[in-house]
Amino acid sequence: MCEGGAAPPCIYLDNQATTPLDPRVLEAMMPCLRQGFGNASSKSHAYGWAAAEQVERARAQVADLIGAAAPREIIFTSGATEADNLAILGLCDTPVDGRNHIVTCVTEHPAVLDPCRHLERRGWRVSTVGVDAAGRLDVAQLDEAVTGDTALITVMAANNEIGTVHPLAEVGQLARARGVPWHCDAAQAAGKIPLDVEALGVDLLSLSGHKIYGPKGVGALYVRRRKPRLPLAAQQLGGGQERGLRSGTLNVPGIVGLGRACQLCAEELPGEGPRLAALRDRLHRNLDGAIPGVQLNGHRDHRLPGCLNVVLGTVDGGRLLAALRDVALSSGSACASGEGHPSAVLKALGRTDSEAFSSVRFGLGRFTTGDEVDTAARRVIEQAGRLQLN
């Protein structure tokens, strides 16, 4: 059983849904939860100054991870959902030159698709670009979709269900060439693959603490400083924190945790990427050798190192996950699973309903060991034969 509190006797392979808090992150946060409780906006005493100093250090750590030119380009939020909403609704609040068109991609997270739909109901036009059979955005289609009316391109870095990484440099070049700002939801990619907002030409980028071994309830939006200024309008009004773009008393412990999490990712990425990719491929080989009809969902090369999403032949994914009480896995998307409809992302790849229902996502992370991966594969293989779709 995976219960809260004590460490469960359970193998955690759902690191795309959330990651455990790294003990080093917790250690960095603890002083802010105890004596360092100051309000970072308090300008008149040492409690406030200390909190503000911690926040500014974290801002620099986040900026460093993504290659931002200056820490002030980072706005702290409650997570990637809020960052996505701020980017999309904030940029489309005041249409520039009457532009009222957004271009997005069919496999985006609901935190992007729902704000786009919201704008559509308010008279905006939304073009949704398709993907190929490996889940990669078609840049030619993106090029066709962009018009003189396009106010924003919102295309994620890496997909949360299948791990596919989009052709990011090409998207950036296109956005630049067409003079359209690009928002990139990098909740899955930040800290997992090298990302450089300057090299890629990203204008707005969302990330989340709890996807990178930091705490839940904190994230950030990178907002490029440029001339003319991006016309981003605050979506939450009040005390004017975060340059007026995100009012509300800063979550200092969360922000400090996010900063430390970013620093650790930056340090460990060069070794961690190859380690996870090797474990992921070993898991894939084990499953493929024992279960008939294993097919990869996603791109073989352009993929997150810790993500393996596969069709397990004609296995009933839902029943498999229910049967495996000691392995935490996800079938397709955490949000779509359990609802009885096939994942929209898998359908966008051209998967049939039954292929989607036989798909399982293995999310490996920083604390995943080779033994765990081998045990999980064995447990899945044991159950696969008897749990077939009927």
Ligand SMILES: *Cc1c(COP(=O)(O)O)cnc(C)c1O
């Ligand atoms: C998890 C996730 C989000 C939402 O992030 P929260 O911080 O949980 O709000 C958005 N987009 C993608 C791609 C994600 O994986």
